[in-house]
Ligand code: ADP
């Protein structure tokens with residue numbers, strides 16, 4: 012057949028390379044939301060506004076009050092493999108920012124209309140970069156950054172066809188914001204859709220002072236005050252994002268051993284759900300899907316949850332970044348632990364420990 016006839020090897024044009032690479036990072040509007048929120052949080056923002064049109068297919072815009080991008084750096088921000096976050100292999104192995112691959116903005120620029128307005132604290136005015144034309148011009152902007160992604164996949168109709176109805180894409184975008192919001196209770200998040208404010212979760216200033224909750228938990232040097240501020244903020248954010256019932260139906264998780272710290276809340280057995288829709292797991296502040304952790308949680312519920320019932324949980328696992336490889340997947344939703352068994356046993360013990368009081372009476376009765 013004709014397709015087996017060999018053609019000479021040629022290097023692909025740059026634009027096509029970018030579009031191919033973009034496929035790994037940008038799958039749908041929610042991927043854009045996720046990447047832009049990562050960037051806002053890496054820039055130490057305390058207020059983040061997410062604006063969407065038509066479920067994010069026409070527009071995703073994220074505005075933050077982080078440290079901004081200096082004018083000289085702005086054109087570089089949209090170049091492939093250009094990042095301010097790592098410089099060396101050593102940095103990669105100990106990376107603590109959400110981003111480091113330097114490809115999200117480049118990916119968006121190759122499959123959508125991208126504009127970035129930004130201003131740093133020491134600049135007199137903001138600068139606007141239009142990634143389509145490459146033009147840079149002054150613009151009025153507060154300190155921080157606004158990234159606008161319009162008409163996703165306009166140039167790649169085949170991909171555009173894979174998008175679902177706007178309501179579905181919108182739901183995925185909201186889920187992306189919820190995932191970030193849970194991990195950053197000190198940061199305010201607002202979601203607008205079609206010009207209307209849909210959600211607003213205020214940041215708890217105490218948590219900002221104690222740095223974000225996960226940070227306060229992470230460094231192990233937290234005082235009782237910052238720790239309790241972090242817990243208060245974490246619980247309030249969970250109630251805001253997941254509903255007050257979540258707090259009533261869950262138990263606090265605290266665990267620390269072998270350099271692994273686990274904080275969060277896990278559901279009481281009677282509050283289990285038919286679907287796994289309230290399971291949030293973070294490793295060093297990054298939302299991940301991890302089989303080891305999911306299995307460990309499941310095994311802790313082994314004798315109290317039956318059949319296909321799903322526990323609810325929000326777990327923040329903190330571990331030395333050198334003990335986890337975050338560079339496994341372009342979207343970083345998967346990680347690899349250097350020692351999965353230790354993580355498994357830590358998570359299992361953390362949950363068993365949390366569940367023990369609710370289990371004890373039953374055991375006593377059975378024994379008497
Ligand atoms: P990465 O986050 O992996 O570095 P990105 O393509 O997402 O790659 O962003 C490229 C660079 O642009 C970042 O390294 C950062 O310096 C800058 N940048 C992007 N978004 C923001 C933002 N909201 N605030 C400040 N700087 C930003």
Ligand code: MG
Nearest residue numbers: 049050110115
């Ligand atoms: Mg990024």
